[in-house]
Amino acid sequence: MSSPSVSLPLSAAEVLDREFLEIRAKLLQLAASLDRFDRGDGSVAGDERYELIRRGLDILRDASPEKAEQIQRLFSRDYDDNWQANLKMPLAE
């Protein structure tokens, strides 16, 4: 029931022109964060959050569309179809 989409008034090349430096800066920020993991004592290799970050980077490299939605789902708890019964909701009892 969502309404018709609205065309992005910019071409892909125009988007790249506008956002290249911003994306470059974000990549550097991300790279520096990952470097800090390496320079800090110990390891985060077994940390679930680190694994989520690695999987997020894989999504960015993938060619599939709607990457923002995929990243959101990656960092979300899954839906439990039986939540009303599991929570013993009054109407489900």
Next chain:
Amino acid sequence: MYYFDPHIHMVSRVTDDYETLAKMGCVALSEPAFWAGFDRGSVDGFRDYFRQLTEFEPKRAGWYGMAHYTWLCINAKEAENVELSREVIAMIPEFLDRPGVLGIGEIGLNKNTRNEAIIFQEHIDLAMRTNEQILIHTPHLEDKYMGTRMILDMLTDDSRIERSRVLVDHVEEHTVRMVLDEGFWCGMTLYPVSKCTPERAVDMVEMYGPERMLVNSAGDWGPSKPTAVPDFILAMRLRGHPESLIRKVVFDNPFEFFSQSRNFHFTPPELTEPAEA
């Protein structure tokens, strides 16, 4: 361009913010009841809060020529105290006929618990019995997807609900489609770290169209920006979108949604400007 901020917590802001909002083109705002940063201890604490929302905040907004509207509830964080929640729900009707009260909100879920869901349903029942509109808070971060689906389950299970009178707020890329597809209105909240940036909000308008979409600042006592809606307006302009599309999202849509409330009386500025001599 003038605009409407449909979700902002002005009790947490200073009077200078009202002045800034007016200077930025805000002509009206709506303020849902929310968590004060601590759990209140009694129903009288909420009664005083509702007086602030219905008496003093409209006055402060009026000092700068803005209209102030509000929504009443006990929020999801405090819903774990079921006994207090039921006392508050029983007290809310004292305020429902006050000028500017648009309905019940922001109700919803926080950590998707049983008590939160029960109190959410009891708020819904109150709204149905009193014929009020509903404004809904969806959870943050990792709990948003599950919580939004739980909320939609409860809404769509209740045959009394008129979907065009319900606004589901804080949607993001993974929840916007399901809310629109079920026929509800949706709000995008511009919190850059935990919710949505102006640029991503523009993306969602482009991907899903402008119908039943609102954008808000949800400015409150935490890190937030009361002037986030003008940031969205600028982001839309920089993409090359027409003024008519921008106006639809920041003014026409909230005006249309709120017009369904019996306590919403607002005249758009172009109809109140004095005629030229």
